[in-house]
Each structure stands twice: as structure tokens, then as C-alpha cells.
Amino acid sequence: MEAQVLFDTLKGKFGDAVVELQGEGCSPAFVVVAPASVQEIARFLRDDPALSFDSLMCLSGVDYKEKFAVAYHLHSMKHRHAIGMKAFLPRETPSLPTVDDVWPAANFHEREAFDLFGIVFEGSKDLRRILLPEDWEGHPLRKDYKYPDFYHGIKV
Amino acid sequence: MTIRTDALPTQEMTINMGPQHPSTHGVLRVILTTDGEVVTRAVPDMGYLHRGLEKIGERVTYAQYMPFTDRLDYLAAMNCNCAWAWTVEKLAKIEVPARAEYLRVIVCELNRISSHLIAFGSYTADMGAFTPFLYAIRERERVNDLFEMLCGNRLTYNYARVGGVSGDAPPGFLEKTKEFLDYFEPKLDEYNNLISYNKIFVHRLANVAVIPAEEAVAYGLTGPNLRGSGVPFDLRKDEPYSVYPKFDFKVCVGTGERGTLGDCFDRYMVRINEMRESVKIVRQAVAQIPDGPVRAKVPRLFKPPVGEAYFRSECPRGETGIYLISDGTVNPLRLKIRTGSFVTMNIFEKVTRGLMIADVVAVIGSFDIILPEIDR
Numbered sequence: 034m035e036a037q038v039l040f041d042t043l044k045g046k047f048g049d050a051v052v053e054l055q056g057e058g059c060s061p062a063f064v065v066v067a068p069a070s071v072q073e074i075a076r077f078l079r080d081d082p083a084l085s086f087d088s089l090m091c092l093s094g095v096d097y098k099e100k101f102a103v104a105y106h107l108h109s110m111k112h113r114h115a116i117g118m119k120a121f122l123p124r125e126t127p128s129l130p131t132v133d134d135v136w137p138a139a140n141f142h143e144r145e146a147f148d149l150f151g152i153v154f155e156g157s158k159d160l161r162r163i164l165l166p167e168d169w170e171g172h173p174l175r176k177d178y179k180y181p182d183f184y185h186g187i188k189v
Numbered sequence: 190m191t192i193r194t195d196a197l198p199t200q201e202m203t204i205n206m207g208p209q210h211p212s213t214h215g216v217l218r219v220i221l222t223t224d225g226e227v228v229t230r231a232v233p234d235m236g237y238l239h240r241g242l243e244k245i246g247e248r249v250t251y252a253q254y255m256p257f258t259d260r261l262d263y264l265a266a267m268n269c270n271c272a273w274a275w276t277v278e279k280l281a282k283i284e285v286p287a288r289a290e291y292l293r294v295i296v297c298e299l300n301r302i303s304s305h306l307i308a309f310g311s312y313t314a315d316m317g318a319f320t321p322f323l324y325a326i327r328e329r330e331r332v333n334d335l336f337e338m339l340c341g342n343r344l345t346y347n348y349a350r351v352g353g354v355s356g357d358a359p360p361g362f363l364e365k366t367k368e369f370l371d372y373f374e375p376k377l378d379e380y381n382n383l384i385s386y387n388k389i390f391v392h393r394l395a396n397v398a399v400i401p402a403e404e405a406v407a408y409g410l411t412g413p414n415l416r417g418s419g420v421p422f423d424l425r426k427d428e429p430y431s432v433y434p435k436f437d438f439k440v441c442v443g444t445g446e447r448g449t450l451g452d453c454f455d456r457y458m459v460r461i462n463e464m465r466e467s468v469k470i471v472r473q474a475v476a477q478i479p480d481g482p483v484r485a486k487v488p489r490l491f492k493p494p495v496g497e498a499y500f501r502s503e504c505p506r507g508e509t510g511i512y513l514i515s516d517g518t519v520n521p522l523r524l525k526i527r528t529g530s531f532v533t534m535n536i537f538e539k540v541t542r543g544l545m546i547a548d549v550v551a552v553i554g555s556f557d558i559i560l561p562e563i564d565r
Contacts, residue, residue, distance in 0.1 A: 058496030060279065088406050090501065091510050093525035104512065106499050110406055110420070113427060117499070138409030141535040142527075149243075164236035164564060173244055174523075 036062035039084065039116055047074055055119065063104065063117035068129035071103075071120050072156075075135045078107060078118070085111045089136035094146035096176045101127045101152060128153035131160075149174040199224060204546075208237050212315045212550040215560030219537075219553075223546060231541040231549055233534050238564035246524040251277050252351055252489060254521075259345035261509075261526065262562040264307050267293075267300035267336070268504040270349035275430060276500040276511040277351045281493035285485055289353035290432045291478040295366065296339065296348060298467040298474070302373070303332040304505035305460045305467075312457060312554040313384050316393050321384045328376060331369050338362055351491075353484030363475050370468050377465055385461060386447075394457060395448030398540040398552045405451065408536040412507030412529050413463065414556055417443040417456030424503040436473045438466045453555035460557065490519050506530050506557055526565060530558040 040054040043064060050070035056062040066074050078086045086107040095102040105118040120129055131154040133139040143154040144163040151172035154160055162169065171178055181189055207218040216237035222230040242261065246254050258273040259266040271293045278285060310325025333343040339362055340348040340355060348355055384390055400410070405418040415422055423440040425433040441462035443455025495517040501510035507529020516522040533556050541549050 058494060060496075060498045063497075089409055090508070091499065091512055091525065091527040093512050093523075093527075095514065095523050095525075097522075104497075106510070106512065110422060117497075136409070137407050138532060138535060141531060162236075164239040166236070173241060 036064070036116060040064050042084075043074065043077075046077065050074065055117075059117065061106070061115045061117045063119040065119050065121065068103075068120040068122055071118075072130040072132055072135065074118070075105070075132045078116075079135055083112075085109050086116070087111065087136075089132070089138045089142075090115070092132075092139055092142035092146065094150035094152050094174065096150060096174060097121075098176050100124055101150060103129060103146060103152060105132070122152065127151060128155055130155050131157040133157055148172070151175065201229065206231075206546075206549070208234075213553060214311065214558055217553070217558070217560055217563075219549065221546065221549070226545050228541055228544050228546060228549055231538055233537050235534065235560070235563050238560050240561075240565065242565045243524055243526065246521055248520060250490060250519045251493070251521065252487075252491075254524075255349065255351075256345065256347045259347055260561060261528065261565065262304075262504065262506060262530075262559050263344055264559055265300050265304040265505045266344065266346050267296040267348060268304075268502070269509060270346060271297055271431075272500070272502045272504065272509045272511060274349040274351050275502060276498060276513050277493065279500045280496055280498040280513050280515055281351075281491070283352050283485055283487060285353055286482045287432070287479050288357070288481045289483040289485075291474050292354050292358060292483060293349060294432055294436075295471055295474045295478075296336070296346075296354075298471045299332050299335060299366070299369075301467045301505045302464050303329045305464050306332075308460050308505070308554075308557040309380065309457070312557070313390070315550050315554040316390055318384055318387070318390065321380065324376070324380065324383070328373055331372070335362070335366060335369060338365065350484060350487075352487035353482070355484075357483045363478070366471065366475055370472055374465070374468050377461060380461065385458070391447050391454060393547075393551055394454035394555070395452055397448075397453045397548050398544065398555065399449045400451040400536065400540060402451065404536075408539075409532045410507070410536065411532065412503065412505070413441075413459040414456055414507060414529070414533055416441060417459045417555075418451035419443050419445075419455075424501060424508060428501070430500075430502060432474075433470075435477065436470045438469050441466060453551050456555040456557075492517055492519055501527075504529060506559060506562060507533065509562075528562040528565070530556070530560075530562045531565075533558060534563060 043051045050067045052065040086109045088108045090106040090108050093104045101122040108115045146152045148162040204221045207213040208216040218234040220232045258269040261269040306325040306329045310322035313321040400418050402418045421440045421442050441459050447454045493515045497514045499512045501508045510527040512525040514522040
């Protein structure tokens with residue numbers, strides 16, 4: 034399915050919650066959505082027979098310096114098409130609803146985005162640090178991250 | 190003598206399996222809660238090998254990142270090298286000479302064979318049969334010899350380049366590759382006779398940790414783990430990249446031949462069968478490889494246009510997808526590497542519930558995970 038057609042479908046269904054189509058230079062193109070509606074739109078993308086995006090390829094946190102984003106890469110095993118979905122978040126309160134009950138695969142990716150960016154996925158069934166120790170301070174993939182000198186008295 | 194009529198009280202026990210444990214294939218820690226011999230919960234704890242490869246990526250140039258991809262999956266470094274090169278080429282729309290693409294396919298498939306050999310060998314060792322491991326190492330040694338001839342390295346190859354490969358195949362390399370294939374192909378039957386259909390081995394694997402197809406898709410399993418559940422999805426066929434469309438090969442799927450579709454045995458068997466398909470691909474690639482340059486002209490400090498690309502390729506442990514964002518400078522703004530092993534661990538807790546402790550070892554081996562790829 035063409036990204037533009039898919040965007041129009043979503044726009045018709047969700048109105049203002051679907052912000053824009055970010056197509057230029059992006060492969061695959063991204064449908065930018067409002068963070069609060071992520072879960073709703075995700076469920077529609079999965080369940081609509083013409084779309085049936087049943088597999089979440091990747092979920093990534095991104096730090097665009099002035100704001101954060103969460104990017105979802107989706108793929109449909111049935112129709113063999115792919116699309117990106119993106120939600121921009123303010124730096125101060127980066128939080129949005131989880132999609133781990135839509136795609137169970139999301140859980141580890143969300144934990145990673147929480148661990149490395151501090152993005153909070155509301156309603157997640159298990160949101161803990163995944164790669165770093167539980168008592169690590171800060172979120173290293175943020176652009177303003179300050180490298181610590183010591184961790185438990187060990188020089189980093 | 191009095192006979193006790195009350196039931197003996199049982200108590201749940203928490204056991205740490207790993208991080209230093211021979212069957213966890215690296216520094217994976219699994220926190221097991223057991224009721225006697227039965228696992229009620231197995232929570233994986235990762236990150237012991239976290240090196241911040243994604244953060245490093247934001248501080249080096251696109252070309253400088255190549256050696257770091259070797260350290261993503263050290264058993265399939267060629268596949269990771271090429272995955273990075275393909276992603277950057279997709280982002281910057283670089284045309285790669287045909288000979289370079291053929292060389293990449295040859296090394297990727299040879300590396301798939303050597304990686305699956307380790308998967309096969311270490312799995313049988315986990316299951317208590319040590320001899321097949323030595324067989325696997327013996328064959329893998331010959332692949333390493335080939336790679337050493339090609340690029341001088343035996344583990345971390347650093348062979349691909351953005352725009353091609355680091356150097357053309359030396360004289361005699363393609364002949365030696367053919368020799369290896371002739372030597373290796375009959376060995377697969379030997380493995381099957383030796384261990385694959387061994388009654389004890391089959392009993393350890395069949396019907397253990399069955400993953401139905403829909404669940405495998407929902408949990409994002411890829412590669413042999415997905416195909417073991419009977420889903421015929423292979424990026425080399427379904428989202429063809431490089432010169433893969435030119436080759437004739439079959440997508441191997443699990444059939445439930447010794448138990449249930451999607452059990453450990455199916456995942457094991459998919460890998461054995463895939464090695465045969467890789468042999469077929471390399472044979473065709475060696476026969477068809479054209480002459481010509483092996484590297485496109487790419488400036489050393491090149492700046493890709495502003496944009497974002499997601500490229501995924503079929504690595505031995507599933508799909509390696511790289512999400513790369515360029516802001517037009519010499520460093521990436523962000524790169525995220527989605528690896529097969531990392532996503533596979535997500536389903537681990539679910540499939541191990543109710544298994545015996547010894548079966549947990551069978552599950553870890555059947556997933557063929559590798560820790561540097563999980564922890565990055």
C-alpha cells in the first residue's frame with residue numbers, strides 16, 4: 034500500500050491525531066501521530082484487514098535535540114508492505130501509551146527506550162531498565178548526557 | 190511407624206543461572222524460580238556486555254563505524270558488516286559495483302554456514318553430545334581460512350566498505366571456496382546420521398517450547414526461529430536485496446517432523462537445512478561472479494543527505510535491522526540496531542514457563558542467541 038493512501042485512511046479515521054506524512058528522505062515513510070493516540074492507531078493498523086500490520090520490526094527512541102521521538106517500523110506478513118509511525122514528545126515529559134498489548138514484541142524495545150532515553154511508556158506491563166544496571170543514573174543516549182566518572186567507586 | 194498424611198510442604202526456590210554458565214552462550218543471566226525441577230518463571234537479565242555501540246555510532250563517521258559492527262555478532266561479522274554497508278548505501282543512494290555485491294553474498298553465506306555450524310555444535314554440546322562440536326569446529330576452521338585469505342582476519346573481518354568491499358578476492362580464492370563446498374556438502378548428511386536423528390537427542394528437543402506461528406510473528410521472531418514455526422519468511426526472498434534475486438534457493442521451514450511444529454527440534458533442523466541452501470547460493474555466486482571494480486568512489490568523510498533509513502537483512506540469528514538517521518553531517522544523528530537475538534529474548538519468559546530446568550538449556554540453545562548482539 035502506498036504511504037499516501039495509508040496516510041489518508043488514517044487521517045479520515047483519526048482526524049487531528051494524525052499530524053503529517055514525513056516522506057521525503059525517509060525510507061520507509063513515517064506517519065507522524067499525536068503521542069496520546071499511539072495505542073489506538075496501532076491497534077487499528079494491526080486489526081484493519083486491508084492494513085494488518087502484524088509485525089513490529091523495530092521501535093526506537095530518538096533524540097532530535099529539541100524534542101524526543103519514538104519511531105515504530107511496521108510490517109505486514111500478509112500484505113508484505115511496510116510503514117513507519119512516529120510520535121514526537123517534549124523533552125521535559127517524554128511519555129506516551131505503551132503498545133505492548135498490540136504487539137508483544139514491543140516490550141523489550143520499550144524497555145530499551147526507557148533505559149537509554151528515559152521515555153516512559155504508560156501502562157507497560159514491565160517497564161524496567163534492560164541493558165544498564167538498575168541503579169544507573171541518567172539515560173546515556175540523550176544528547177545532553179553527562180558521562181559519569183565513577184560507578185560504585187570504579188572508574189568508568 | 191506413623192504414616193504422615195499431610196502433604197510435604199514445598200517451597201519455591203530462586204536460582205541464578207549465569208551470567209557465567211556454559212549453556213547460556215555468553216554472559217546471560219537467567220533468574221529461575223523453580224518448584225522442584227519445574228521452572229515457574231525464568232526472567233532473563235541482560236546487559237553484561239553492553240558497550241554502548243549505538244552511542245559510539247553518534248561520535249564516529251559512517252566509515253569508522255564498520256569495525257564496530259564486527260563486534261555486534263562476532264560469529265557472523267560479515268553479515269553485520271554488510272548490513273551496515275547496505276544501510277548507509279540505502280540512505281545515501283550509493284550504487285555498488287556488481288562484483289562487490291557478489292563477493293558480499295559469497296562471504297555472507299559462508300559466514301552463515303560457519304555461524305550455523307557453531308549453533309549446531311554448541312547445541313549438541315549443551316545436550317550432552319560433545320563430538321559433533323569438534324566436527325563443527327573442524328569445518329568452521331576452513332571457512333576461517335577462506336576469510337583469512339580474503340581479508341587477513343579470522344573473526345572480526347571488517348571486510349565490507351560503504352560502496353563495496355575492502356579488496357578484491359585474491360587469486361585462487363574462488364577455487365578454494367568451491368573446494369570447500371565440495372568438501373562440506375556431504376558433511377551435512379554425516380551430521381544428520383551422527384546426531385540429528387539420534388533418539389536421545391530428538392527426545393530432548395521434540396515437543397519442547399512449542400511456538401505457534403501467530404505467536405512467533407506477534408513476538409517479532411525472525412530468521413530460523415520464525416521459520417522453525419513454519420512461517421516461510423526470509424528477507425533474502427521476500428524483501429530481496431543485493432543480488433539475492435539472481436539465485437535459486439529454497440526457504441527452509443519447520444515441519445514438525447519429530448514432534449510439534451515450532452518446537453526446538455524444528456528450529457534446530459531449519460539451521461541444518463539452511464546450510465545446504467547457503468552452499469547452493471555460494472555455488473551459483475561463484476559461477477556467475479562478473480569481473481569489474483569492487484568499490485564505488487565514496488569520499489572518506491562523506492556526508493549523506495538529511496534523511497532516515499531502515500534497512501533489514503537476513504543474518505544467521507534473524508533479521509538485523511538498522512535504523513539510521515542522518516542530519517547531513519559526517520556523524521549519524523542516531524542509529525539503532527535491532528538484532529534477532531534481542532527480540533527473541535522477549536519470548537523467552539513465556540515459552541519457558543512450566544518446563545524442566547534442563548529444558549531451559551534446550552530452549553536457549555534452540556534460539557541460537559549471541560550476547561554481544563543482545564547487549565550491544
